[in-house]
Amino acid sequence: MFDQFLSKAGEMLASGQSFAIAEVVRYLKPISGKSGDKAIISADGTMWGWIGGGCAQPAIIKEALKALRDGRPRLVRISTSSSQDEGIVAYNMTCHSGGTLEIYIEPVLPKPHIVILGRSPVGRMLAKLAKAINYTVTIAAPGADRETYPDADGLRPDLDLSGLKISPRTFIVVSTQGEFDQEALEQALQTNSSYVAFVASKTKAAKVLQSLREQGIDKARLEKVRAPAGLDIQARSQDEIAVSILAEIIQQSRSRTTEQKEAAPAPEKHAEAKDPICGMTVGVAGARHTSVFEDRSFYFCCAGCKQAFDKQPEKYAFARLSK
Numbered sequence: 280m281f282d283q284f285l286s287k288a289g290e291m292l293a294s295g296q297s298f299a300i301a302e303v304v305r306y307l308k309p310i311s312g313k314s315g316d317k318a319i320i321s322a323d324g325t326m327w328g329w330i331g332g333g334c335a336q337p338a339i340i341k342e343a344l345k346a347l348r349d350g351r352p353r354l355v356r357i358s359t360s361s362s363q364d365e366g367i368v369a370y371n372m373t374c375h376s377g378g379t380l381e382i383y384i385e386p387v388l389p390k391p392h393i394v395i396l397g398r399s400p401v402g403r404m405l406a407k408l409a410k411a412i413n414y415t416v417t418i419a420a421p422g423a424d425r426e427t428y429p430d431a432d433g434l435r436p437d438l439d440l441s442g443l444k445i446s447p448r449t450f451i452v453v454s455t456q457g458e459f460d461q462e463a464l465e466q467a468l469q470t471n472s473s474y475v476a477f478v479a480s481k482t483k484a485a486k487v488l489q490s491l492r493e494q495g496i497d498k499a500r501l502e503k504v505r506a507p508a509g510l511d512i513q514a515r516s517q518d519e520i521a522v523s524i525l526a527e528i529i530q531q532s533r534s535r536t537t538e539q540k541e542a543a544p545a546p547e548k549h550a551e552a553k554d555p556i557c558g559m560t561v562g563v564a565g566a567r568h569t570s571v572f573e574d575r576s577f578y579f580c581c582a583g584c585k586q587a588f589d590k591q592p593e594k595y596a597f598a599r600l601s602k
Contacts, residue, residue, distance in 0.1 A: 284317055284319070284328060287319055287327060287328075288300065288319060288387070291319070291321070291387075292387065292389070295389045295444065295446055296321065296322065296389070297321075297322045297347050297386070297387065297388050297389060298319050298320060298321050298322065298347075298386075298387050299319070299320045299343035299344075299346050299347055299384050299385065299386045299387065300317065300318075300319060300320075300384070300385045300387060301317065301318045301319075301320060301328075301330050301339050301343060301382050301383070301384045301385075302315070302316070302317045302318075302330070302382065302383050302385075303315060303316040303317075303330055303331070303380060303381070303382050304354075304381050304382065304383050305379070305380075305381040306378065306379060306380050306381070307358075307378050307379040308378055309378050310331065310378030310379070310380055311331050312329070312330050312331030312335060312380050312382075316328075316329050316330050316331070317329075317330065318330045318339070320339070320340055320343035320344070320384075322344075322347055324340050324344060324562060324564065326339075326340060330380075330382055331357070331380050331382075334357065334557075334559055334580045334581060335357050335380055335382070336580075337551075337559060337560050337561050337562050337580060338355065338357055338370040338559070338560065339355060339382055339384065340562055341551070341560060341562070342355050342368055342384055343384050343386075346384050346385070346386040347386050347388070350386055350388060351386070352383065352384060352385045352386065353368050353383075353384050354366065354367050354368065354381060354382070354383050354384075355367070355368045355369075355370065355381070355382045355383075355384060356368070356369050356370070356379065356380070356381045356382075357369075357370045357371075357379070357380045357381075357382070358370075358371070358378070358379040358380070359371065359378070359379075360379070367381075370559075371558070371559075388448065389415075389446060389448055390413060390414055390415050390448075391414045391415070391448045391449075391450060391528065391532050392414070392415040392416075392417065392446065392448060392449045392450065393405070393406075393409045393414055393415070393416050393417070393449075393450050393451075393452060393528065394417045394419060394440065394443065394449060394450070394451045394452070394467075394472075395416065395417070395418050395419070395420075395452050395454055396419045396420060396438055396440075396451070396452070396453045396454065396455060396463040396466065396467060397420050397453060397454040397455035397456060397458060397459070397463060397478075398418070398420040398422060398423050398427065398458070399454045399455060399456040399458070399478065399517075400456075400517040401454045401456065401478050401517050401520050401521050401524070402418070402420075402452070402454035402478075402521075403427065403428070404517060404518050404521035405452060405454065405521040405524055405525060406418060406428055406430070406431055407430070408521055408522065408525050409525060409528075410430040410431075412525075415432050416428075416430070416431045416432055416433075417431065417432060417433035417434075417435065417443065418431045418433070418434050418435065419435040419437065419438055419439070419440060419443075419463075419466075420435075420437075420438065420455075420458075421436065421437055421438070421459070422436075423435070423436065438459060438462055438463050438466045439466065440466050440467070440469070440470055441469075443470075445470045445471055445472050447473065448532065449470075449472050449474075450472065450474040450476075450528045450531070450532075451467045451470065451472045451474065451475045451476070452475075452476045452478065452508060452524060453467050453475070453476065453477045453478065453508075454478040454508075455478075456478060456479070460477075460479070460483075460487055461487050461490055461491065464477055464487060464488075464491065464504070465491060465494075465496065468491070468496055468500050468501070468504070473503075474505070474528065474531055475503065475504050475505065476504070476505040476506070476508035476509070476524060476527070477504050477505065477506040477507075477508055478506075478507070478508045478520065478524070479506055479507065479508075480507065481506070481507060484504075484506035484507065488501050488504065488506070505527070508520070508523075508524050508527070509522075509523030509524040509526065509527050510523045510526045510527045510530070511523070512526065550562075550563040550564065551563060552566075552576075552577070552578040554578065554579050554580045554584050555577055555579075555584075555588060555595040555596065556579065556584035556587050556588055556595060557580060557584055559580040559584075561578040561579065561580050563578060566578045566579075568580070568581060568582055568584065568585040569585070570585055570588055570589055570592065572588075572592040572593075572596045573596065575596065577592075577595075577596065
């Protein structure tokens with residue numbers, strides 16, 4: 280089972296998917312989850328593996344999706360106790376006869392991917408610096424070769440990015456510096472990358488952007504181009520400009536703003552409902568235990584809660600509606 284878990288995680292990592300790993304680190308009987316039990320939660324809320332029964336799973340999926348949005352791990356405690364400890368996210372296990380489950384959730388996000396269009400000195404240095412901190416690097420430029428970019432993960436012989444997978448953690452830098460400037464920037468703007476930087480002076484950038492505007496490129500899209508590229512660190516040399524660009528990319532990657540909002544699952548796909556018996560939050564999509572009463576759907580964390588509801592549906596349904 281552990282080999283299958285590693286294989287599953289490896290496959291998702293290799294394909295560039297975001298996911299979270301949840302592992303039971305402590306438990307108190309009686310409870311179904313045990314220390315060492317593991318599960319993988321994908322960005323669409325699907326769980327693969329085992330970390331406990333129906334009461335635990337909705338809470339863990341909810342916290343795992345939060346971890347994917349903010350990039351931060353968390354320790355979750357699911358217990359009949361209402362005690363609150365600093366650094367622990369607490370959930371009440373009101374439908375269980377007893378026990379405690381503590382689960383550590385670690386988000387696994389793909390490495391940032393820098394796509395560099397052009398073969399300028401700034402681009403070459405940026406590629407070296409990015410690889411030094413274990414980023415994925417793709418070079419797209421006519422004439423680019425492995426001798427010039429020995430450590431690049433991908434080399435494209437032209438500026439066409441149509442076949443390149445663009446994720447929320449993909450950063451595009453146009454560093455042509457006089458060689459196909461307008462063509463390269465146009466290709467970059469045809470992607471959905473939230474970060475497009477143009478290595479150019481303010482004057483040159485304004486002229487290229489104006490030309491693209493006259494060609495019909497969306498004005499709002501053009502206004503998001505970062506030009507001059509990089510943070511203002513008073514860079515003078517080509518190498519320092521590359522440093523400033525990488526610093527800006529790191530800042531964007533850490534901010535968890537645009538990138539993580541785009542990576543977050545659509546809210547409508549992860550609607551939640553409250554179990555009318557125990558009060559646990561239950562994910563509507565894929566809920567295993569449901570009942571319909573007077574044309575209304577009710578969702579339950581476990582079979583026991585559903586059975587209790589089905590015996591006296593009017594009692595619990597009306598109680599929910601009156602709140």
